[in-house]
C-alpha cells in the first residue's frame with residue numbers, strides 16, 4: 001500500500017535524505033506535502049520533482065517568489081508558520097518532522113492532533129514539551145516513531161516490551177569532532193572545524209550540538225519522554241565507531257543493541273515504513289572490516305552541556321525549555337561569529353541558574369520560558385556572561 005507522506009523541513013539534511021528514501025522505493029510512498037523556512041529554490045525544485053499537493057514556506061516574505069516558481073504546476077502554496085502547520089495537518093499516513101529547533105513544536109502538535117503517525121527527527125520538541133507531546137499523542141492516538149538514530153535503536157530494542165523489564169537505556173555517541181581536541185584550543189576553533197563531524201553529515205545546528213555534546217544532553221531528555229523512563233536511567237556511552245546506535249539493558253542483565261551502517265537513511269526509512277520494513281540499497285554492515293568496537297565514558301568536565309541535560313531533566317517543568325532555548329540562541333550566535341564556542345556552555349549554565357522553574361507547565365508557560373531564555377542568553381553573552 002502506498003503511504004502518503006508529509007515532509008516538514010524537506011530542504012534540510014534529514015528532509016533531503018527522506019526524499020532519497022522515497023526515490024529509492026517507487027510506488028511505496030506518495031509525497032503529499034513539503035515545507036521549508038526560506039530555501040525557495042530548493043523547495044521549488046523538490047516540489048516540481050515529487051509533485052506534492054501543497055507546499056509551505058515558513059518565511060512569508062518568500063511566498064511570492066515560491067508561488068512564481070510553481071506557477072502553473074497545480075501545487076498549492078502556503079506561507080508563514082500557519083501555512084507550515086496547515087501542511088503538517090494534511091491528510092497523510094505519516095508526517096516526518098525534520099524542522100530544526102523549537103519552531104517544529106507547533107507543526108508537530110498540528111500533526112499529532114490529527115492522529116497521524118509522526119516520524120520524529122526533531123529532538124527539541126520532545127525536550128521542551130515532552131510531557132505535552134506524549135499526552136497529546138495518547139489523546140489523539142498518534143504514534144511517535146523516532147528518527148534520531150539513538151532513539152530509533154532503542155525503539156527497535158524495546159519493540160513493545162514492558163517498561164517494568166527495563167533497567168537502563170544506553171545512548172551511544174561518537175564523541176563528536178572535539179573528542180580528542182584539548183579544551184584549551186576550543187576558543188580558537190573555526191566554524192568549519194566545529195562543523196566537521198567525523199561520522200555524520202548533518203545540519204549546522206545539530207553539528208554544533210554534537211561538538212559541545214549538548215546533542216547528548218538533549219537526547220537524554222528526548223529519551224526520558226519518548227520511552228517514559230527517568231533521566232537517571234539513561235546512560236551515555238562514547239562509541240567512536242558509531243556502529244552500535246544504542247542499547248537497552250533489561251532487569252535480568254540482558255542487553256539488546258541495534259547496529260547498522262552510519263547513514264540516516266536507515267532510521268528515516270524505518271520510521272516511514274514502520275511497522276513494515278523495506279530493503280535498502282546501502283552497503284551491508286561489515287563488522288569484520290570494522291574489526292573493533294570501543295566504548296568509553298564521556299568527559300563531563302570537558303563537555304559540561306551533557307550534565308546540563310541531566311540537570312534540566314531532573315529540575316523538569318520549564319527547565320528543559322530554558323536549556324533548549326538558551327542553547328539555540330547561543331548556537332546561532334556562534335554560527336554567526338558573535339561568540340566563541342566556550343561561551344555556549346558558560347551562558348547556558350548562567351541562564352539555567354537564574355531560571356525560576358515552573359512545574360507542570362502549559363504550552364504558554366513553555367513558550368514564555370523559551371522567550372525569556374533567548375533574551376537572557378543574549379543579554380549575558382553581550383555582558384560577558
Ligand SMILES: NC(=O)c1ccc[n+]([C@@H]2O[C@H](COP(=O)([O-])OP(=O)(O)OC[C@H]3O[C@@H](n4cnc5c(N)ncnc54)[C@H](OP(=O)(O)O)[C@@H]3O)[C@@H](O)[C@H]2O)c1
Nearest residue numbers: 009011012013014037038039058099100103121122202203
Ligand atoms: N541531520 C541529522 O543527521 C539529524 C540526526 C538526528 C536528528 N536530527 C534532528 O532533525 C532536525 C533537522 O535536522 P537537520 O540536520 O536536517 O537540519 P537542517 O539541515 O538545518 O534543516 C532544517 C530544515 O528545517 C527548516 N526550518 C528551519 N527553521 C525553520 C522554521 N523556523 N520554520 C519552518 N522550517 C524551518 C529548514 O528550511 P530552510 O532550508 O529553508 O532553512 C530545513 O528544511 C533537528 O531537530 C535535528 O536535531 C538531525
